Amino acid sequence: MVTTVVAQEVTLKNKLGLHARPAAHLVRLAAQYKSNVVLVKDDTRIDAKSIMGVMMLAAEKGATLTIECQGEDEEELLAKLVQLVEDKFYEE
Amino acid sequence: MTRKNGETKVSASHHAEREIIVRGISASPGIAIGQVHFLRGDVAAVPPRKIAPAEVELEIERLERAIEETRAAMLQSRQRAMAMAGTAVGRIFDAHLLILEDQELQKEVRGRIAREQFSTEFIVYDTMGRTIELLEKQMGELFRERAMDVRDVRAQLLRFLQGGPDAAPEHPDEPSILVAANLSPTDTLHIDRTHIMGIATDLGGPTSHTAILARSFEIPAVVGLGDISARVKSSQTLILNGNSGKVVIAPTAASLKEYRDKHKRYQQLLANLAGLRDLPAETSDGHAIELHGNIELPHEVESVRTHGGTGVGLFRSEYLFLTREAPPGEEVQFEAYFKAAEGMWPGPITIRTFDLGGDKLHPGRSALAERNPFLGWRGIRVSLSHPDLFRTQLRAILRASVKKNVRIMFPLIASLWEVREAKKALDEAKIALRQEGIAFDEKMPVGIMIEVPSAVILADQLAREADFFSVGTNDLIMYTLAADRGNEMVAKYYDAYHPAVLWAILDTVLCGHKAGISVGLCGELAADPLATALLIGLGVDELSVSAGIIPEIKKIIRSIRFADCQEIAARARELPTAEEVRTLLEAEMKRRFADLPIWFTTER
Numbered sequence: 001m002v003t004t005v006v007a008q009e010v011t012l013k014n015k016l017g018l019h020a021r022p023a024a025h026l027v028r029l030a031a032q033y034k035s036n037v038v039l040v041k042d043d044t045r046i047d048a049k050s051i052m053g054v055m056m057l058a059a060e061k062g063a064t065l066t067i068e069c070q071g072e073d074e075e076e077l078l079a080k081l082v083q084l085v086e087d088k089f090y091e092e
Numbered sequence: 093m094t095r096k097n098g099e100t101k102v103s104a105s106h107h108a109e110r111e112i113i114v115r116g117i118s119a120s121p122g123i124a125i126g127q128v129h130f131l132r133g134d135v136a137a138v139p140p141r142k143i144a145p146a147e148v149e150l151e152i153e154r155l156e157r158a159i160e161e162t163r164a165a166m167l168q169s170r171q172r173a174m175a176m177a178g179t180a181v182g183r184i185f186d187a188h189l190l191i192l193e194d195q196e197l198q199k200e201v202r203g204r205i206a207r208e209q210f211s212t213e214f215i216v217y218d219t220m221g222r223t224i225e226l227l228e229k230q231m232g233e234l235f236r237e238r239a240m241d242v243r244d245v246r247a248q249l250l251r252f253l254q255g256g257p258d259a260a261p262e263h264p265d266e267p268s269i270l271v272a273a274n275l276s277p278t279d280t281l282h283i284d285r286t287h288i289m290g291i292a293t294d295l296g297g298p299t300s301h302t303a304i305l306a307r308s309f310e311i312p313a314v315v316g317l318g319d320i321s322a323r324v325k326s327s328q329t330l331i332l333n334g335n336s337g338k339v340v341i342a343p344t345a346a347s348l349k350e351y352r353d354k355h356k357r358y359q360q361l362l363a364n365l366a367g368l369r370d371l372p373a374e375t376s377d378g379h380a381i382e383l384h385g386n387i388e389l390p391h392e393v394e395s396v397r398t399h400g401g402t403g404v405g406l407f408r409s410e411y412l413f414l415t416r417e418a419p420p421g422e423e424v425q426f427e428a429y430f431k432a433a434e435g436m437w438p439g440p441i442t443i444r445t446f447d448l449g450g451d452k453l454h455p456g457r458s459a460l461a462e463r464n465p466f467l468g469w470r471g472i473r474v475s476l477s478h479p480d481l482f483r484t485q486l487r488a489i490l491r492a493s494v495k496k497n498v499r500i501m502f503p504l505i506a507s508l509w510e511v512r513e514a515k516k517a518l519d520e521a522k523i524a525l526r527q528e529g530i531a532f533d534e535k536m537p538v539g540i541m542i543e544v545p546s547a548v549i550l551a552d553q554l555a556r557e558a559d560f561f562s563v564g565t566n567d568l569i570m571y572t573l574a575a576d577r578g579n580e581m582v583a584k585y586y587d588a589y590h591p592a593v594l595w596a597i598l599d600t601v602l603c604g605h606k607a608g609i610s611v612g613l614c615g616e617l618a619a620d621p622l623a624t625a626l627l628i629g630l631g632v633d634e635l636s637v638s639a640g641i642i643p644e645i646k647k648i649i650r651s652i653r654f655a656d657c658q659e660i661a662a663r664a665r666e667l668p669t670a671e672e673v674r675t676l677l678e679a680e681m682k683r684r685f686a687d688l689p690i691w692f693t694t695e696r
Binding site for chain 1 (some may be wrong): 186187190191194195196197223226227230235238242419480
């Protein structure tokens with residue numbers, strides 16, 4: 001079986017990076033979808049549905065991440081996540 | 093006055109008993125005597141217990157039930173905290189819910205139970221323990237706070253696994269002092285208020301969750317006591333003085349008697365003082381003082397009112413950062429400020445703009461970069477370098493000023509340009525609000541904190557830019573005497589009665605009055621009854637203290653003559669040492685007002 005992954009690179013532009021509320025936002029959004037999501041930063045890969053994983057990623061403003069989605073609703077989820085990052089997590 | 097981690101051993105000559113006095117940071121006022129009641133900040137280590145393969149399914153069911161029960165308990169905590177202390181405090185518990193609901197974590201725990209076949213308790217303890225360890229290894233306050241959150245969630249989950257909430261907080265059945273390394277928000281929220289008379293913790297500062305919740309509940313508390321939880325034994329007697337930040341371990345019979353008397357008289361005094369509530373804070377020869385309260389949470393204005401305060405002299409807006417989330421948005425801030433303004437109306441409230449260290453904004457970064465945070469990026473400096481953050485706060489404060497009883501003040505002003513910049517930002521915010529047709533008080537007074545020596549030196553110039561001054565004595569003393577009171581090596585150099593401090597206050601008052609503006613004082617010195625006559629004599633117009641202290645200070649004000657205060661101040665300012673100032677004040681106060689409360693609310 002061939003598994004496909006959709007992925008996109010994003011740069012964090014919000015002030016706080018992936019701390020606290022932004023992290024919570026992202027995890028809540030990801031949890032609404034069936035697809036698996038992995039965030040990749042440098043050599044670290046974490047499950048974006050895990051608040052603790054996202055927190056441990058310690059991604060600050062300016063960090064570049066790759067979002068990888070895989071599953072039946074992967075396209076939509078990826079688009080939503082990229083949008084969230086682009087909109088600076090609605091924090092500003 | 094509080095000192096941190098200093099310690100004095102006192103041996104009573106007529107007994108073999110030895111009491112130990114430990115000094116911490118006073119977090120909530122009042123005196124308490126009781127037996128040590130431990131609340132281990134964390135659960136005891138759970139030993140590995142093997143289970144049979146057939147038990148795996150049952151263990152996983154237990155896990156799932158415990159998660160459900162914990163979730164329900166957390167939702168309740170959140171609701172309770174919101175009802176008692178407002179939305180921002182309630183949000184502390186949002187973070188807990190997210191951790192509990194972490195799918196990755198749950199998957200990992202289930203997987204390990206099945207694979208390794210240990211009890212659920214052990215797997216939960218161990219798996220979350222790894223996360224805690226990882227978080228604690230990271231740099232920065234934010235990670236440590238998150239580690240604390242994970243610990244809190246783990247403790248709650250284990251409580252339910254080990255037999256429901258009843259197994260958890262063992263409630264004492266006699267008057268007790270709760271002793272812990274640190275208290276989580278959940279612990280503090282669920283304190284049994286009928287038996288817990290006081291709180292003593294190793295860690296924490298005056299703005300920690302414990303301190304804020306303790307003040308909210310009016311439970312005396314001392315935090316930052318070093319290793320007190322390791323030094324006391326179960327059922328040992330403790331005296332806790334939340335006014336002075338002291339804890340006495342194994343007090344001698346004499347100390348116990350002294351404190352019992354003190355406590356009793358304090359209670360009587362409080363009862364008597366209640367009668368003063370609606371009387372003005374005015375000397376017997378008719379000199380009026382504005383007596384206000386310091387608050388952190390909007391609902392505390394109720395306490396200021398019931399204690400007879402006529403306004404809020406210091407609303408520490410930093411509490412809005414309490415939830416450790418991103419900076420609070422305009423609506424959240426507006427809601428908080430407006431609630432306080434409305435609750436105090438027509439009395440004034442003075443909102444101090446965020447007085448934070450930069451580490452709250454850039455977690456991890458400034459903690460690393462700043463070797464000397466007190467001389468670093470904090471107060472107005474943070475606000476001026478974050479125009480967005482500042483604008484949001486200014487807009488929220490302006491909007492809350494619509495009933496014309498809000499004043500704004502800026503912390504850590506060291507130079508004139510900072511005041512001008514801050515006022516420029518305020519003017520811009522006003523222009524924007526006008527364009528949007530949003531109402532606010534066009535004449536909202538703008539004040540500055542006088543807490544840096546340069547501001548005292550330039551008080552003359554600053555007075556022309558400000559509508560009022562507020563002297564923040566805690567920082568002013570620290571910066572003037574170059575002594576951090578948290579550092580026990582130099583704590584004795586930190587002295588509120590140092591002549592340089594008195595002259596700094598006097599200079600500020602004189603410059604303020606020359607420019608026709610009022611000068612208030614909102615540090616701990618304002619709450620020291622020994623200082624009241626002196627401060628009034630120096631010409632201070634407003635004193636702002638925590639709500640519980642208002643009645644005592646009012647009693648003193650109403651018992652003295654302004655002329656006497658001036659005479660005391662005139663003599664005090666000629667004295668060359670702090671010791672002599674203190675001796676003078678004690679002698680004068682004792683001579684003139686033998687029955688004043690100061691002899692038992694403060695210790696010397």
